[in-house]
Amino acid sequence: MHTCALSLPFPSSKEAQIACNSLSVDPEPRRDVSKSLSVESNVLSIHFSASEARLLRVAVGSFMEHLILVVETLREFGPPLQQEEDD
């Protein structure tokens, strides 16, 4: 089993949680690759495991592309607005 662990600090815990939510939804296309995401204060931790190093590399590479897009979106359109309505 091959694994990869990443931890990424964000400007705030709110932003780390947004990134975690945005990136957790899509299942890995292959069943022999798994990823889990968690947030502790402002740090997003990602853990990958795969049966082959090749599969791990593809999964991490594809994840990084989405992660960069989320980070850029947070930078361009952040910081998070405060919830104004009562719902």
Place this chain on the structure above:
Amino acid sequence: MATVIGFEGSANKLGIGIIRDGVVLSNVRHTYITPPGQGFQPKDTAKHHRDHILPVLKQALKDAGISPAQIDCVCYTKGPGMGAPLVTVAVVARTVSQLWCKPLLGVNHCIGHIEMGRLITGAVNPTVLYVSGGNTQVIAYSRKRYRIFGETIDIAVGNCLDRFARVLKLSNDPSPGYNIEQLAKKGEKYIELPYTVKGMDVSFSGLLSYIESVAKQKLEKGECSQADLCYSLQETVFAMLVETTERAMAHCGSDEVLIVGGVGCNERLQEMMGEMVSERGGRVYAIDERYCIDNGAMIAQAGAEMYSSLNKSGGWGTSDCVGISGSWCTQRYRTDEVEVTWRH
């Protein structure tokens, strides 16, 4: 009053549009155009969307003249489409919906086309011909579903046209279908091609294989021109579509036809459909390339219908298209899977 933003990126068009109560405030699109002879691959298309989505989003907000706080709901294309491009766009939609504290709704791409067509043309209950690079369906509404009366059993009509454009090495700018249409206007000789209608369904793959092989031989021998081939291809495939649409109209007792999807802006198709429909004493509703070709506003419009019906029914807690956890994408998502809660 609801203001809804829609994100679309299921194929090679990236679009973001904003709609407020049926008025299009903005509709920005950026198309991934490949070199002549080449189609678009999922990985490269996803990269195109990643590279352009943030500038397109900024432009859509700027054109609409609104701030994110004024938006009520964020919508994105859930499917059908290519996996990697769909997810790329969904990731940004999820992120801004959280940044702006707005609900997130997943929209069926086909429903987006139908609702945008209804909005723009004012057609109330038309038989719908949905023709694009990925889909070919004859649809009519009945009891809370857009029901598929006929469809392609292999490739989409737009795919057939696009792939033939590649054989001729026509430009993909602005689109291969547009360049086929222009060339077809100069065609003089009709070359007989396989005409494949099976009941309510159509098939284009055999026709494509045939014209691919015939094109090479006939062009080499100088027996016909590229224009003759484009003309013959259009006449044949559009006749198949008009035939199945007419049968669906007869089934439903309907006298309106709405044409949506990228191939729907082909004026020859609109003309042929118009002839058939006028013989039946009916009317064709067609729309131009701004709203026919994939765009963000159509996702916003279908999303706005879903948003208001969820508000009315209080179904926010039970719908499976709502919120971040339900915001996955799916490459296969049939038109008739969606419950059309906003129509009677």
